[in-house]
Amino acid sequence: MKRGLLIVISGPSGVGKDTLIRRLLEVDKNLVYSVSGTTRQPRPGEKPDDNYTFLTREQFEALIAGDAFLEHATYNGHLYGTFRDRVERARSEGRDVVLKIDVQGAEQVRRLMPDAVFIFVVAPSEQELERRQVERGSESPQDLASRRQIAGREMTYAAEYEHVVTNDDVERAVGEIRQIIEDARRRVT
Numbered sequence: 492m493k494r495g496l497l498i499v500i501s502g503p504s505g506v507g508k509d510t511l512i513r514r515l516l517e518v519d520k521n522l523v524y525s526v527s528g529t530t531r532q533p534r535p536g537e538k539p540d541d542n543y544t545f546l547t548r549e550q551f552e553a554l555i556a557g558d559a560f561l562e563h564a565t566y567n568g569h570l571y572g573t574f575r576d577r578v579e580r581a582r583s584e585g586r587d588v589v590l591k592i593d594v595q596g597a598e599q600v601r602r603l604m605p606d607a608v609f610i611f612v613v614a615p616s617e618q619e620l621e622r623r624q625v626e627r628g629s630e631s632p633q634d635l636a637s638r639r640q641i642a643g644r645e646m647t648y649a650a651e652y653e654h655v656v657t658n659d660d661v662e663r664a665v666g667e668i669r670q671i672i673e674d675a676r677r678r679v680t
């Protein structure tokens with residue numbers, strides 16, 4: 492069986508990556524999302540092992556020591572990582588795997604797997620990004636401020652991504668990402 496693709500999606504906090512990925516998975520049944528591990532607290536409504544596998548710092552560090560992560564990084568004081576076995580299992584079953592990871596994680600994946608597909612999602616404007624961050628309302632003012640600072644830094648990494656997609660409209664942006672994925676599928680066949 493043909494090994495599945497690895498699709499890396501990054502972008503500043505609040506840009507709408509979760510919504511885009513949710514929609515992508517609905518419309519493309521060969522895609523599978525690799526649920527990451529994190530030490531951050533669940534947001535209201537987030538389900539364990541659905542949004543994230545929520546871990547203590549001790550558990551996370553033990554997993555790092557056991558080489559369980561394909562990549563891992565610290566974002567806003569919390570650890571986040573991609574489980575190597577989840578990605579490998581899905582890809583070996585021929586499924587195309589979507590990762591939603593920050594720019595540091597993407598950098599590690601780029602070194603390990605340069606043939607992955609790298610997509611950076613941006614907002615139509617800085618004002619619109621700020622509006623979406625506030626609208627989400629899930630972060631404390633302090634958290635929001637540090638996420639904004641990180642977002643500013645992350646934007647400077649957009650140029651390192653093969654594809655930059657503007658999330659101006661969910662359906663349009665999903666259509667553009669689907670086209671990128673279709674092109675990548677054609678390249679490997």
Ligand code: 5GP
Nearest residue numbers: 527528563564566571572573591592593596
């Ligand atoms: P959030 O706390 O908003 O869910 O995620 C914060 C940041 O961590 C986002 O940029 C998200 O893409 C990133 N992230 C989520 N999972 C992972 C992961 O497994 N690895 C890395 N490096 N970043 C992740």
